[in-house]
Amino acid sequence: EVIIVKDVPGVYQADPKLFKTSKIKVITADELSTLSSLGAKILHPDALSYKKKSIRARIIRHGEDLMKEGTFIDGEVKREISVSSSPLSLITIHYGDEFPAGIFECLSSYEIYGISMGSSYLGIYVKEEVSDKIAGKLLDFFPQHRIVKKDGIGMVVLKKKTPKDRPGLINKVTEILARHGINLVELSSIGREIILYVSFNDLGRVLNLLTKYG
Known part of the structure; x- marks a missing residue:
């Protein structure tokens, strides 16, 4: 011990x-x-x-x-790479100067696979199969805001064993994907994890490339 x-x-x-x-x-x-x-x-x-x-x-x-x-x-x-098993949708709310207070209470009964923030935009990743229902619910709760939806997204989570492996890692990952013609929908990083959002159709290729070169 x-x-x-x-x-x-x-x-x-x-x-x-x-x-x-x-x-x-x-x-x-x-x-x-x-x-x-x-x-x-x-x-x-x-x-x-x-x-x-x-x-x-x-x-x-x-x-x-x-x-x-x-x-x-x-x-x-653990060092591991995991992927979403079904397609996701990115629902984006343009809220301008008025943040949609209560949005997470509104979505409390749904699984959220990622959140992204811009200066006046809030993006939420959810399962594609329920995305129309969620987008409709958001429109009912926040009729003053504009809402758009992008379907067919896959998520890859790359977790490194130790944070010291991180310097240059994001650059390495994006270079590998660019070299093989794979476009990123979005990339985020927190703690030991790098989260990639790509076309769901590219998910298998991304997993193979990160396993081979990561």
């Missing part, structure tokens, strides 16, 4: 120095690495990149008994 000694007795739902929050008893190595890459200061984002699934790890506070429970870190950090 590896015991990691910190100035807090484990991992919390939020920074315990700023918020009154509960300690987490068990967290996956994958989730903790991602949270660290997004700003959580409990561990360096690369600290768990060499942890094997078979290794038990635990975080406790400095000065406490080593038998204290702390937070257990389960599993290992």
Whole structure:
């Protein structure tokens, strides 16, 4: 077992120095690495990149008994590529100076696969099979806004094992796709993930290229 000694007795739902929050008893190595890459200061984002699934790890506070429970870190950090199994639609709302307050409550019963923001536009990725229904609902709730829809989109999520792999990665990915004539609908990045939106018809080619060169 590896015991990691910190100035807090484990991992919390939020920074315990700023918020009154509960300690987490068990967290996956994958989730903790991602949270660290997004700003959580409990561990360096690369600290768990060499942890094997078979290794038990635990975080406790400095000065406490080593038998204290702390937070257990389960599993290992994953590197993976996943794709959407069915076509998505991008529904875009042009809201000008008036943001459509309540939009997420309006869509709470639907799965959302991505959100993008512009200076006066909000884009939402949803399943194509329900996109007409969602667009109609948005028009009913926000008749003052203009709404457009683009169908036939596929989503690819590229998750790297460690954030240090990130420098130049986005440029590398876009160069590979451009070299093979694949157009991007959109690209976004958060934590250890790069999310690509492409034509659903290109999804298989994109997966093969990223697996081969990524």
